[in-house]
Amino acid sequence: MSDESKKAPYIVPIGPNHPALKEPVMFTFEMEGEMVRDVDFAPGQAHRGIEWMGMRRNPVQIVHLTDRICGICGVSHTFAFARAVEQIAGIEVPERADYIRTIIAEFERIQSHLLWAGVAAHELGFDSLLHLTWRVREQSMDVIENLTGNRVNYGIVQVGGVRRDIVPEQHQVIEDCLTTYEGLLGKLLNLFLDDKTITMRCRDCGVLSKKEALELCTVGPTARASGVNVDLRQDYPYAAYGDLDVKAILPDQHLGETHGDVYDRIVVRLLEVGQSCGIIRQCLSEMPPGPVTAEEKLAKLLAVCKKATGEAIGRVEAPRGECFHYVRMDGKEAPHTWKVKASSYSNLMSWIPMLRGEQIADIPIIVASIDPCLSCTDRVAVIRRGEKSILTKEDLHRLSVGKTRRLQR
């Protein structure tokens, strides 16, 4: 196989539909034997026009759209959007609502990370672990259903607060779930991190150096696994996080060193499950009494929102990283502008340095390692006369300058 470098490269397309991809994205791999020489990808296959729909609705309605931006991190998007609108309209969220939002957000992180761990195991061909992690994930889904009424698309966060309180009877349900997970965490860490085959496949595979992670503005567990100390809950506390002691989880806390590889991403996510359990427990014990929403009557809330003018940014640490919503209101019912940047948007570009030089066998796990969520990311698809076209950096720059001018008017 020494003369492999002399072979002409060949193209392997992966996507838009492929068993390794949970959501559509088009990869074009330039291969040399089993090695990836170069890679390009084209998202934009799952654009649903949610922002367009939102700009024709009022904020009270939009929170139910934001729930549906992502099936996994539904509450993060709603949370970020609600925070943006609350800042514009000057709505003060009651403290108890902040704690409930935090609890739901952390449960979401638990179920998201467990889901991801199962997918990662499946990508490695380790289906037993997939079945195990997805089975233990069910308990967090049950608790979420108990707290919000829904397993997905929770519909609990509202502008100005939350729509349901956590009653004392539910504390026991939450406590049971946390105890189970804290007991299981050691077993999961052992199964994932001490398994010989997983170590062989994930160690030093899909490496993203700290420098690259910073340059590409990666966020969330992807950035933390490369040793970048970022976590909105620590750097820019919102909701109840200001009262809590949250420190970003970095791989060297567990292993004493940072490789920035797939293995480290598993470490970070699994440890965050344990961290979330701690945060929820602390929230439960410190949760102050009081109302859970600033304005119970939706009509009055709507009236407040209608009068609001200004712009704001809502940032939330979603399970995959920073989730960012920009909203601008100009005294009308619908927002003037609403821009969503999901965490995967910041992380997708890190695929390129991760995949270059790796083997075909590692493509699925590397692609999955950043926990991509493409339906959240796809905010635009350019189609002219029935044909898809690609905008270059210059085009985008020109368009954004134009848009800023329009907004400044």
Add this chain to the structure above:
Amino acid sequence: MSPVDLAAMLGWLVLLSLFALAGGLFLLGVDRKLAAHMQARIGPPLRQPFIDVAKLLQKENVVPVNAISAVFHLAPVIALSSSIVILFYLPVGSLLPVLGMYGDLVLVMYLLTVPALAMVAGGFASGSPYATVGAQREMVTMIAYEFPLAIVVIGIAWRLGAAGFSSPFALGTMAANPIWTIVGPLGIAGLLLLLLVLVVVTPAELSRIPFDTQEAETELAGGLLVEYSGRNLAMFYLAQGVKTLVLAAVIVAIFFPWNLSGFLAMPPWLALPADILFFLVKAILVLFFSVTLVRVGMARFRISQVVSIYWMYLTVIGLAGLLLLMADAALPALLGVGV
């Protein structure tokens, strides 16, 4: 050979082929059920592989535009027929190899490569990048596991030859003289090592996790088989079942040749079915440890890791087993000299 003998033999061959097809699918069903239970699932019913084949046979048989049609269609036929033929040279229960006088274990070793080569040909003929990569990987895997496999076969036959048997490679000899009974303690240690090598070669022969790089669902979307559908896919699926049975039969024939009728006195009409059932039980046990247990407990290797595992670790283990067997054969003579 008289026409009556020939007809009888052909009859046996047809019966054995049917047994191979049904037994193979049955073993696949058992494997799926056991794996499901180990993963805390209920799993499909035992007859699921039969249902799958029946369904596939009714489905459309799609041939890709840029496939080489003749090779594409021929590959599944060769894969299935060659895997059935292997069983004719292997003992099944107390039934001695039907074509035993025409071939021995060396022939079986060669025949074992034919289904894999047919799959490679079919993969290259598919005209899909996934199938091409899968075919390349299948060839590399084959090159990787052939050497340890050869060590096992030669080691055992050599030891039989050293014990004074006239045709050590014949499966009849192996069936009649269980290898464990003719070796000393050193030999038993060596045989255990060789058994381990053969057990680890089995998943690669059958392209199962962790050595299923050539089909790797999440990487290559089925690899070699990605373009196959309908009848052709059904034939590959049947070949997979037959190969499973054959591999189990090889391990059983070399290492566990005992028969129920050898221990319990029973009338002849009962002996054959009882032995065949006992053979199936042995096959299931072998498969449980070499395929099912391994595939639920491991992740898939990269192709480079597969090669290093076979060429380095398993070859060393196999050679160690071979040396132990040689020492075992030489020891009595050495001791004799000493005395």
